[in-house]
Amino acid sequence: MPNFSAYATPVLLLLFSNIFMTFAWYGHLKFKTSPIWIVIFASWGIAFFEYCLQVPANRMGHAVYSAPQLKGIQEILTLLVFAGFSIWYLGEQIKWNHIAGFALIVAAAFLLFLE
Template structure:
């Protein structure tokens, strides 16, 4: 069971770092762009340190398409939470419908 769950946990943590790297600065528009880029690259380093092992370990039990699908579903989930909590932008019905359609696509990837 750990072989299936560890990659998902690592991908979740990596997506938290990457979402933060991409969007944290939207609340700090006065911060110089070069500083934002440097901080974001620092955060992205941690993301890579988690994502690469997640994919390496995950490839033992998931196909590449399944790993990418897991990563995308996690990315959307993390983004919705980050957007709502940190940026104060709650998801809309259209967001929910769009994500549901993506989830339907994920179902087909795992269907076998």
């Protein structure tokens, strides 16, 4: 049986990779007057660090999780990170329908762990 770290390390790496990717994908929304080419290059630069975490997370994680389970974990973390980012960084509200939609995605990801 793999130790706790074999299960936790990929999840933590995916969490941090999602933080980088959320900034790469949505951080520019606060800078709408910046030229698009600058935004694209800045996003690529941020995404590089996301990949430096995401690729090892999936490689290590595949020793204890299936590929669909890793994707499910990644989706749940994406929703959590995005919700916090949306509130904290963009100053947007999360409404009941957003929560309901996110909950359905989490329920779908949960099904990936049923044996």
